Amino acid sequence: MLSESELTSLQTLLDSCELHRLLGLRAVGADREAGWIVLRMPFTKAASRSDGAAQFHGGAMATFADVAGDFALIARLGFGVPTIDLRIDYLRAAKPPYIQATAQIRRAGKTLGVVDITIEDAEGQVVALGRGCYSTRAG
């Protein structure tokens, strides 16, 4: 597991992007060796499907999946990695108060990384499944 100060560092990196701040993304936990990270996104106006709807926007969820996959690799590798491609399947409507993404590294090679992202609602129901391919070469 990451120490409290390592998690704070990840949160600082997350916060260095306006879109992440608008969506209120939070790093909840991570384990570098096991290769996973958990992020949370609260239901807010910015994440809503449309004004007044009590449902997350699929686009906000895709952003959330992409960032979760990215940060699973950042926690492992220590540097940011560009997304090569991203897939997301929406299984059911995602409701307030928040959704949580668990990103699990499936491969982290010299040039490519593949990460599975499972998004659950506050009751632990899986609402979406993501899978991203990232370029893992430094700099």
Place this chain on the structure above:
Amino acid sequence: MLSESELTSLQTLLDSCELHRLLGLRAVGADREAGWIVLRMPFTKAASRSDGAAQFHGGAMATFADVAGDFALIARLGFGVPTIDLRIDYLRAAKPPYIQATAQIRRAGKTLGVVDITIEDAEGQVVALGRGCYSTRAG
């Protein structure tokens, strides 16, 4: 081609969502029979990869692709459609001042729609390719 007033209606629908307003999404043109729509997203702080970076955020681009595919079907069908799944491939860094998405319906059946989304920068370079599958059954 959609008339000016039909395009204004689509823009009004686009604007009924905080995330779209934050990202400044604009409907540029559409053709119901031909099955395409063009949306534009300006480079802004909210769409930036990270503070100070002159590059679009992959998550904002995924949102953009999802919305473009959705609105191609809305222009055709007259009602909103849930995304079943989405894939996006990032071909090169997307730079300011804006990116433009052309969403082309490839299939619009009674239950399923498939849309191809090509995202280009202001110089006409393709920066990303999306493909989405949507549920086309009325509410």
Place this chain on the structure above:
Amino acid sequence: MLSESELTSLQTLLDSCELHRLLGLRAVGADREAGWIVLRMPFTKAASRSDGAAQFHGGAMATFADVAGDFALIARLGFGVPTIDLRIDYLRAAKPPYIQATAQIRRAGKTLGVVDITIEDAEGQVVALGRGCYSTRAG
């Protein structure tokens, strides 16, 4: 778990297709309630990347993933389902003597099913990950 005779029925259905026979696909086990099935594909000339190569063909693996996802839903629903879309990520070279696919239903709604397919080699190493979306409406 499926009984021996139920598994034999699935194998009979598998065998009613020349491509499956050419690739030697075998139903190894399944659990209807838990929503999973395990299939095995031996390394043969027909499944080889190219003549003389001791590596599975990516196309044969894609077929294997598609069929595994399909049969997970067949075991659950009792009838065949058309594939809407399929994704497969190749993590490492797949070597003889066989590969095994575990297909796990992630959603089985009235119109759509989503299945995750994990393909491992004989040593239990994950060599590929698939995800398929299927149409689950009866005939």
Place this chain on the structure above:
Amino acid sequence: MLSESELTSLQTLLDSCELHRLLGLRAVGADREAGWIVLRMPFTKAASRSDGAAQFHGGAMATFADVAGDFALIARLGFGVPTIDLRIDYLRAAKPPYIQATAQIRRAGKTLGVVDITIEDAEGQVVALGRGCYSTRAG
């Protein structure tokens, strides 16, 4: 356009794999500079959805898409490339007597290639869309 002898060389490479021979894959045309290739797959017992069905098997079509994308890059680069990931969307039932795949390179960088594959039936109807990501580094 490739010369007749270059096309023959591609066909020889195609034929050096039992699965391609079983499916009867044919190189119909290619243009190295424009980055496309056209392959054809006849309807045969090996490509059939099930015994007696007059419809192509989705798995055979996935193999066809993968190989078409691969060979578009082979025609360009001169060497075989491993598939990183593949997605295929099935738009309608694919009928005899044959299907034809046009694979168009969308990106061919130093490490990654992205190819779009459009599969049509003999009447020119699009029956499936593929998109593959390949590793383009020389062996």
